[in-house]
Amino acid sequence: MIANQQQTPLYAAVKQFADAQPISFHVPGHKNGKLFAEQGLAEFQSLLSLDITELNGLDDLHAPEGVIADAQELASEWFHSLHTFFLINGSTVGNLTMILACCQPGDMVLVQRNCHKSILHGMELAGVKPIFLPPSYDKLKQRYIAPSTSSIKQALTNYTEAKAIILTYPDYFGDVFPLKEVIDLAHRSDTFVLIDEAHGCHFSLPFVSVPSAGELGADVVVQSAHKMTPAMTMSAYLHVYTSAVPLERVHYYLQLLQSSSPSYPLMVSLDLARYYLANYTEVQYKQTLRYIKAVQECFVAPDYWEVEVNDDPLKMTLRIHDHLSASQVQALFEEQGIYPELITDRHVLFIFGLEPVYPLEQLQKRLATIRDSLKHIRHAKIDVDPLFFEEETVSLALSYQQMNQQHTRWCRWEEAAGKIAAEAIIPYPPGIPLIAKGERIKGATVAKIKQLFQLSIGFQPSNPHKGIYVYEAAEGE
Numbered sequence: 014m015i016a017n018q019q020q021t022p023l024y025a026a027v028k029q030f031a032d033a034q035p036i037s038f039h040v041p042g043h044k045n046g047k048l049f050a051e052q053g054l055a056e057f058q059s060l061l062s063l064d065i066t067e068l069n070g071l072d073d074l075h076a077p078e079g080v081i082a083d084a085q086e087l088a089s090e091w092f093h094s095l096h097t098f099f100l101i102n103g104s105t106v107g108n109l110t111m112i113l114a115c116c117q118p119g120d121m122v123l124v125q126r127n128c129h130k131s132i133l134h135g136m137e138l139a140g141v142k143p144i145f146l147p148p149s150y151d152k153l154k155q156r157y158i159a160p161s162t163s164s165i166k167q168a169l170t171n172y173t174e175a176k177a178i179i180l181t182y183p184d185y186f187g188d189v190f191p192l193k194e195v196i197d198l199a200h201r202s203d204t205f206v207l208i209d210e211a212h213g214c215h216f217s218l219p220f221v222s223v224p225s226a227g228e229l230g231a232d233v234v235v236q237s238a239h240k241m242t243p244a245m246t247m248s249a250y251l252h253v254y255t256s257a258v259p260l261e262r263v264h265y266y267l268q269l270l271q272s273s274s275p276s277y278p279l280m281v282s283l284d285l286a287r288y289y290l291a292n293y294t295e296v297q298y299k300q301t302l303r304y305i306k307a308v309q310e311c312f313v314a315p316d317y318w319e320v321e322v323n324d325d326p327l328k329m330t331l332r333i334h335d336h337l338s339a340s341q342v343q344a345l346f347e348e349q350g351i352y353p354e355l356i357t358d359r360h361v362l363f364i365f366g367l368e369p370v371y372p373l374e375q376l377q378k379r380l381a382t383i384r385d386s387l388k389h390i391r392h393a394k395i396d397v398d399p400l401f402f403e404e405e406t407v408s409l410a411l412s413y414q415q416m417n418q419q420h421t422r423w424c425r426w427e428e429a430a431g432k433i434a435a436e437a438i439i440p441y442p443p444g445i446p447l448i449a450k451g452e453r454i455k456g457a458t459v460a461k462i463k464q465l466f467q468l469s470i471g472f473q474p475s476n477p478h479k480g481i482y483v484y485e486a487a488e489g490e
C-alpha cells in the first residue's frame with residue numbers, strides 16, 4: 014500500500030473547518046446546517062456542516078491548487094492515471110466531456126449502439142459523425158451484449174480515419190470483452206479509446222479479476238464512484254491515461270458543463286471513496302466473495318430462474334424462466350423489501366457492495382416467503398424477434414449540424430419508412446435505440462416497432478404509439 018494513500022486531504026480540511034464552529038456570512042443559505050426545514054434537520058444536519066463553499070483553504074474545483082488538487086492527485090496515484098478529475102455530475106458529465114475534449118465537429122467516431130444516453134448526447138453536442146456498431150446477442154444469457162470483438166476490429170480496420178472509438182466496459186450486467194486487443198488496434202491508427210466504465214470503479218482493486226480499462230491502455234476512462242464503491246450519488250471520476258488527450262480541453266469542458274458551486278459533500282465522498290479502495294484489503298474482498306456465494310446459493314430456484322454469475326463478481330443476474338415475467342418477480346421481491354438494481358423482460362439484476370452488509374438469515378427468511386408466492390404465478394410467454402439482426406455498421410443520414418438547421422414534423426408510422434428520424438426510439442427493455450436521431454428509418458424497423466407495441470413493450474422517454482418526429486426538409490431524399 015502506498016503510504017500517503019492513508020490521507021484524506023479534502024475530507025480533513027473540510028472537517029477541520031466545520032469543527033471550528035465557523036460563523037457564516039456567506040452561501041449556502043442553510044448557514045452550516047443551522048437553518049433548515051425542521052422535518053429534515055435531524056437527518057441532514059451533520060452532512061450540512063460539510064456543505065460549504067470555496068472559502069480560503071478549501072480550494073476550488075475549477076482551479077484546484079490546494080486540498081482538492083491534493084485529493085485528485087492521490088486519486089490519480091491510486092487509479093494509475095496521468096490525471097484524475099473529480100466530477101459532481103456523475104459519469105454523465107464525464108462522458109460528455111471526454112467526447113467534447115477529444116473530438117472536433119465533423120470527426121468520425123465509432124460507437125456501440127447500446128451505449129448510455131450521455132454518449133449519444135455527447136456526440137450530438139460535439140457535432141461528430143457517429144458510426145454505430147451493432148450489439149451482439151448472447152443466446153445463452155438472452156440479452157444484448159457489447160458488439161463482437163471481430164466487428165469492433167473490422168470497424169477499426171475499415172475506418173482508420175476515426176478520431177475515437179467509444180465503448181462501454183463493463184456493461185450494466187458487469188460483463189466485459191477483450192478490450193486490450195481493441196485498444197492496441199485503435200492506437201495503431203491514432204484513434205482515441207474513450208471508455209464509459211461507469212460500473213467499474215472497483216476494477217482498480219488489484220485482486221478483482223477484471224482489469225480496468227485504464228490498466229489496459231485506454232485514453233480516457235469515466236467511472237461513477239457512486240455505483241460500485243461507497244460514494245454519494247452523482248460523484249464520479251474522469252481519468253486521463255495518455256498524453257495524447259488535451260488536458261486543457263478536458264478542464265475547459267468540465268468547468269463549462271459543471272456547476273460553479275460544486276458540492277463539497279460530493280467531492281469529499283470522492284476523496285473518501287479513493288481512501289476506502291486504497292485501504293481495502295484482499296482479506297475483506299475474499300470474505301465478501303464468500304458472502305456473495307452464500308447469497309447466490311440462497312437464490313437458487315431452478316423451477317423459476319437461473320442464477321447467473323457475471324464477469325464482475327459483485328453482480329448477479331436471475332434469468333427468469335418463460336412461465337414468469339421479471340416484473341412479477343420484481344414485485345414479489347419488493348413486497349418483501351428486497352430491491353434489485355434493474356429488470357428487463359427476463360432478467361433481474363442484483364448488485365453487491367464491497368462488504369457484506371445484510372445478514373444471510375434475514376435474506377433467507379424473506380426468500381422463503383417469495384418462494385411460496387411464486388407457486389401461484391403464471392405468465393404468458395413473450396417472444397420478441399431479434400431487434401438488431403444486421404451485422405453492418407450504420408451511419409446517420411444527416412450531420413448533427415444539419416439536424417440543427419431543419420424543421421421537424423410529426424409523421425404516422427405508416428408513412429415513416431424512408432424519412433429521417435428527428436428523435437430516438439428506444440424500446441425498454443433493452444434500452445438500445447432502435448432508431449437513432451438522424452438515422453434514415455427502414456420499413457423493417459417500423460414493422461418491428463409495431464410488433465413491440467403489440468407485446469406492450471415500453472419505450473423511453475415516452476411511448477411513440479402512433480408515429481415519430483422526422484426532419485421536414487430531408488423528406489424524399
Ligand SMILES: Cc1ncc(COP(=O)(O)O)c(C=O)c1O
Pocket residue numbers: 102103104105106108129131181185209211212237247249
Ligand atoms: C453505462 C452507463 N454510463 C453512464 C451512466 C451515467 O452515470 P451517472 O449516473 O453517474 O451520471 C450510467 C448510469 O446508469 C450507465 O449505466
